Amino acid sequence: MDKPVEKPHEAMASLLAEDLTAVNALIRERMASRHAPRIPEVTAHLVEAGGKRIRPMLTLAAARMCGYDGPYHVHLAATVEFIHTATLLHDDVVDESAQRRGRPTANLLWDNKSSVLVGDYLFARAFQLMVEPGHLRVLEILSDAAATIAEGEVLQLTAAQDIKTTEDTYLQVVRGKTAALFSAATEAGGEIASATPEQIKALYDYGDALGIAFQMADDLLDWMGDAAQTGKNVGDDFRERKLTLPLIRAIAAADDEERAFWTRTIEKGRQTEDDLATARALLDKHDALGSTRATALGWADRAKAALTLLPDHILNTHLSDLADYVVARLR
Amino acid sequence: MDKPVEKPHEAMASLLAEDLTAVNALIRERMASRHAPRIPEVTAHLVEAGGKRIRPMLTLAAARMCGYDGPYHVHLAATVEFIHTATLLHDDVVDESAQRRGRPTANLLWDNKSSVLVGDYLFARAFQLMVEPGHLRVLEILSDAAATIAEGEVLQLTAAQDIKTTEDTYLQVVRGKTAALFSAATEAGGEIASATPEQIKALYDYGDALGIAFQMADDLLDWMGDAAQTGKNVGDDFRERKLTLPLIRAIAAADDEERAFWTRTIEKGRQTEDDLATARALLDKHDALGSTRATALGWADRAKAALTLLPDHILNTHLSDLADYVVARLR
Incomplete structure (x- = not known):
């Protein structure tokens, strides 16, 4: 594998600067509300918090x-960012999160009610x-993605703390959490450009695989990573029994x-201070981090x-570098 | 005004029985989830709780x-019911409600998380x-309605307990809570039938006015009504400072x-046992119930x-009777 460019999404952002400016202007225009100023306040807190606009x-x-x-690619790009922002607002309510991107969450700054309704x-x-x-066709793709996202979230909720959870269920959750919107984003871009069916299929496959690689990397970093890079503390998923x-x-x-x-710590949630170290040792014993890393690299x-x-x-090259980049954190 | 038929929605349901059967079948088909059984459980609790399918x-x-x-009117009718059900799920989370249609709410039976995500x-x-x-055009109408609903809910949240709330704000909240989906329901029906622009405008106006009359009647009954009819206790809105x-x-x-x-009881929320009676006496002093009733009848x-x-x-006659019926509770 080639050594990846350091930050391919920054290279893409330069190349797409004019389009991104139009997307940001459209987002700002459409997050306004004539009647309810709470809406743009909450939205701006998230939308302008310096997300990478991937x-x-x-x-x-x-x-x-x-x-x-x-x-119209600008409309679709803004649509995708709005769907993403809405799911973040609802996720933080469901997960009772207090921090996102290094800042207090909307549910903490305002309240859960505002997060639910502004998300809607x-x-x-x-x-x-x-x-x-x-x-x-674009409408089908994006409304299907919205359904897959919500279904994945419900599945994650009901599979939580269930140590019988299979890799299939995990993959379904990951598609809902991340890959469905990635693949809808790329597929919709191809559709609006009237690409060939083969190209559109390839765009879907790229987004799907990129999203899965991205989420697996995230899940691995929770066990391996440093908080500075991930914004999370090592072992958060273990403590939250994910x-x-x-x-x-x-x-x-x-x-x-x-x-x-595992039954005691994950299913019953009875954890003591030493358990994280034991869990990590068991992961190492079965090479669970190594094998997950290999799987993530395979998706990239x-x-x-x-x-x-x-x-x-040139954008094809950047997208390829992006696939390397999302797993480069695992090296 | 003519004496209204007792239950015009039941007369309509008989006349539209075949269509309604198709709507119910479509709802049941589409609320399924291959991956997350929690979804149809929660949805069925609400959808099959004997709502009137207005x-x-x-x-x-x-x-x-x-x-x-x-x-396709069947698809649009099912769409409207799904949007309605989703907003009920989220409303009950936001209002922290424990009862809906005489049964425990989904947020009580399952949890807030499930209600948020299944609503999504x-x-x-x-x-x-x-x-x-x-x-x-139908897509515009229904997505505009979804935005108006959410905007109205946020507005209601931020206007809550603010005794400077104006009638204009109230009307905007009512459009969001009730009238926007009523008018979208009728307007979309006209569009799919390729009705004339004048007819479509009239269908919008009917739904809008019906929704406003309906919500005003509901708000009045909170002060006047008996719990058996409304499922609420007299004075709930006062106690909740609505x-x-x-x-x-x-x-x-x-x-x-x-x-x-009012500043003490509504803005500061410091209420004693006698305050409801005092509030009611003040409403009577200014004929606030009588004048609201007149306004509701005007919308009907x-x-x-x-x-x-x-x-x-014949359906036109039933719709007319329905307008009388929603305010007949106030006679």
């Missing part, structure tokens, strides 16, 4: 790479935006004694393989 | 009355459903001493006036 850039890049020259408003604004291009891939694999390989440990490779079916373009 | 019937009636003979799923399913007819029209009018007419009473009349621009049809 998802809208995926739409812009897919459309531009496939030769699109119209105005942004979902509705997203749908209004995506109707404007008048492209029915069944991510490393844990699922360690549990699948567990002997009876280990299984009793799949993402790059899909790009070979797409036009030769 | 909103989907409005869509069916509007389409049929305007001569529609295709299959139903919003997404609603959008998937409404894309299927491929009618762009600024509905009777209160807004009593406060607008208050002298200094009365204003001090506007709803009926709009119907004169629509085809002569």
Whole structure:
């Protein structure tokens, strides 16, 4: 694998600067509310908190790479960012989170009610935006993604603390949490550009694989990473009893004694101070981090393989670098 | 005004029985989830709790009355019911309600998390459903309604306990809570039936006025009604410090001493046992219930006036009776 460019999303942002300016202007315009000033306050807190705009850039890049020259990729990119922002607002309520991107969450600064209702408003604004291009297939793609996201979140909720959770369920949750919006972002960009069915399929495959690699990397970093990079403390997922891939694999390989440990700490939630170290040792014993890393790298490779079916373009190179970048944190 | 038929929505339900069966089948089909069984459990609790299906019937009636003979009014009716159900789930979280339609709420039976996420799923399913007819104007109408609903809810949240709330703000909140979905339901029915622009405008006006009359009647019954009819206890809105029209009018007419009473009980929320009786006496002093009742009856009349621009049809008669019925509770 080539050494990845350091920050490919920054290179993309430079190349797409004009489009991104238009996306940001549209977001600011559409998050306004004539009647309820609470809405733009809450939205701005999140939208202007310096997110990397990866998802809208995926739409812009897919459309531009496939030769699109119209105005509507901007609407679709803003739609994708609104859906993302709405899910973040609701996620923080559901997870009772106090921090996001290093700042207090909206549910902490305002309240859960505001987060629920402003999230609903942004979902509705997203749908209004995506109707404007008048492209029915794009509407299907994005409303399907919204359903997959919500389904994945419910699945995560009900699978939580269940040590029988399978890799299949994990993958479904990951598609809901991350990959569904990535793949809808790229696929919608291809559709609006009237790309060929093969190209659109490749764009979907790229977004799906990139999203999975990205989320697996995130889940791994929770066990390996430093807080500065992830904004989370090592072991947060263990303490919150979240069944991510490393844990699922360690549990699948567990002997009876280990299984009793997981039942106590994850299912029953009875954890003592030493348990994180024990958990980490069990993960190492079964090479659960190493094997998850290999799986994540495999998804990054799949993402790059899909790009070979797409036009030769500087953005294609950046998207390939992005696939390397999301797993580079694991080296 | 003619004496209204006792239960016009039951007469409509008989007439539209075949369509309603199709709507219910579609709802059951689309609330399923391959991956997350929690979703149909929560949804069924609400959808099958014996709601009157007023909103989907409005869509069916509007389409049929305007001569529609295709299959898609069923999709739009199911869309409207899904949007309604999603907002109920989120409302009960925001209001911390424990009862709805005489049964424990989903947030009580499961948890707030499930209500938020299953609500999101139903919003997404609603959008998937409404894309299927491929009618762009209908998509605009329904996504605009979803935005107005969420905006109205946020407005209600931020206006709560603010005794400076105006009648304009109240009307905006009422449009968000109730009238926006009523008017979208009727307007979308007209659009799918390719009704004339005048007819579509009349359908919008009917739904809007019906929704406003309905919500005003509800707000009045909170001060007047019996719990058996409303499922609420008299004075709940006072105890929850909700600024509905009777209160807004009593406060607008208050002298200094009365204003001090409202500031203490509504703004500061310091209520004693006798305060409800005092509040009621102040409402009576300024005829706030009587004048609100007159305003509600005026909106019911506007709803009926709009119907004169629509085809002569048995459903037209039922819709007219429905407008009388929603305010008949106030006689």
